[in-house]
Amino acid sequence: MDPASGVIVAQTAAGTSVVLGLMRCGRIWLCPVCAATIRHKRAEEITTAVVEWVKRGGTAYLVTFTARHGHTDRLADLMDALQGTRKTPDTPRRPGAYQRLITGGTWAGRKASDGDRHRDREGIRDRIGYIGMIRATEVTVGQVNGWHPHIHAIVFVGGRTEGEKADKHVTEVFAPTDNALAEWQGQWRSVWTGALRKVNPDFTPDDRHGVDFKLLETERDANDLAEYIAKTQDGKQPAMELARGDLKSAGHDNVTPFQLLGRIGDLTGGVPEDDATGQGSLEWNLGRWHEYERATKGRRAIEWTRYLRQILGIEGGDTEDDDLDLLLAADADGGELRAGVAVTEDGWSAVSRRALDLATLEAAEGTDGNTDPEALGSRVREVLAHADVADTVVLLTSSEVAEAYTAMLEALALRREEAAARRHRENDDQDDDADRDDVQERARRHLARRAGTPQE
Known part of the structure; x- marks a missing residue:
């Protein structure tokens, strides 16, 4: 985070x-370490949101969306059909089946000629009191049936809202x-x-399997009458079903x-095929993993409807920076710190190259029962001596650890602000160039018309 520290x-x-x-990659699709932390925090947010809405008297559903698929279908094509295509410099973004759910007059209602939306022109959205949803996309793959991407969504209904965008708020809760x-x-x-049929007839699911609805009901926790636990009808926690794709088999x-990644690790590490986790040859697993990397690039794994967080009083966001903030908060959320050691950037690089990260952590834990700061420093120095960087260790008290980490966070925040300002200036410069080119083109056409010359 801060090379100087x-x-x-x-x-x-x-x-x-x-x-x-340490900076984390924050790749929720690709990194088992980061994904576990991010998804755990996301699951906590989702649980809080469901409980909050149910406490207000609202209703929530867990809705699962799937597509028909076969072993020859490419994951990118299936993801495009479900989530929509990604915007490129050459092509605009095309909505997927998910976006089609919440568009059109039948869903949103139609305005009268005077611009007012009367009751007889309300859409389904108004009749069920839809206020938003949280969507999570999950992917599995098999040798027989190929890729199986599907979407889980918790849909919040039974509310009437007023205001637009950031000013939107709930004015009434009712039972649809x-x-x-x-x-x-x-x-x-x-x-x-x-x-899905319009994108590819082969993706069309049957009526029974395409969309599944489960009402989320509430039970009072036996040990704490003040808390509600939202559960689906089959007893699963909806937040875990939605967010914790890393836990699922x-x-x-x-x-x-x-x-896939686990089997790749086993097979490249010399584990016999029959003893390795998963299925298939190394070549098959590598091919599927590389395809998965390409198909998920630039996509959101978990996403809230815009302004739903503010309506429910849930802070945060769904961007990559928000995921990184969750990781930073989790790093500092280990409880009260006794003491620690500071290791220089070069020193830690040497530790990583020698694969001594885990040994350093174990030394800091004090498995010998001695939690004295001086003893902690001695144990860590002993490990780091194997990387010839024991002299880079500086012993810190608990207050010094807190101060140093606060300084790291402040330095990171400053770099983010500077980067955001730089991107803003670059975008403004691009807009200015585009405006200047547009003015010049209009001037050229105007002069050409006056001169009566053909236009290219």
Whole structure:
């Protein structure tokens, strides 16, 4: 995070250890380490959101969307059909089946000629009181049926809102009628299958498997009557179903992407095929992993409807920077820090090259029962001596650890602000260039018309 400060290996009051000051990749699709932390924090946010909405008297559904697929279908094509294509310099973004669900007059209602939306012109959105949803995309793959991307969404209904954008707020909570809910579910099933059929008829699911709705009901926790736990009808926690794709083992002879990665690690590490985790040859697993990397690039794994967070009072966001902030918060969330050691950037690089990261953490934990700061420093120096960098260690008290980490965070925030300002200036310069080119082109055409010369 801050090359001038290096990193800090600190011991918590609980006897565990933590490394502070390292930047993480934050790749929720690709990194098992970062994904576990990000998804855990996202699951906590989702649980808080569902509980908050149910406490207000609202209703929530867990809705799962799938497409028909075969072993010859490319993951990128399936993801485009579900989520939409990604914008490129040469092509605009094309909506997927998911975006089609919440567009059109049947869903959103139609305005009268005077611009007012009357009750008889309301859409399904108004009749069910839709306020937003949280979407998570999950991917599995098998040797027989190929890629199986699917979307889980928690949909919040039963609310009326006023205001626009950042000023939107809930004014009323109600129970949607059975007729309205049936109309909504029928509409979404029809739109989903129709959108997929339009992209590729082979992707069209049957009515039973394409879209599945589960009402989220509430139970009082036996140990704490003040807390509500939202559960689906089959007893699963909806937030975990939505966010913790890293914990899942795929069914129906499929594997998750991290199971692909696990088998790649086993096979390249010399584990016999019959003893390795997962399925398939090394070549098959590498091919599927590389395809997965390309197909998920630039896509959001978990995304909230815009302004839903503010409506429910949940802070944060869904960008890559927000994921990195979650990781930084998790690093510092290990409890009270007793003491630690600071290691220079060059020193930690040497530790990483020698694969002594884990040994350094174990030394800081004090497994011998001695938690004295001087003893901590001695244990860490002993490990780092194997990397010839023991002299880079500086012992820190608990207050010095906190001060150093605060300085690292401040330095990171400053670099982010500077980067954002630089991008803003670059965008402004590009806009100015485009405006100047447009003015020059209009002037050229005007002069050409006056001169009566042909225009190219």
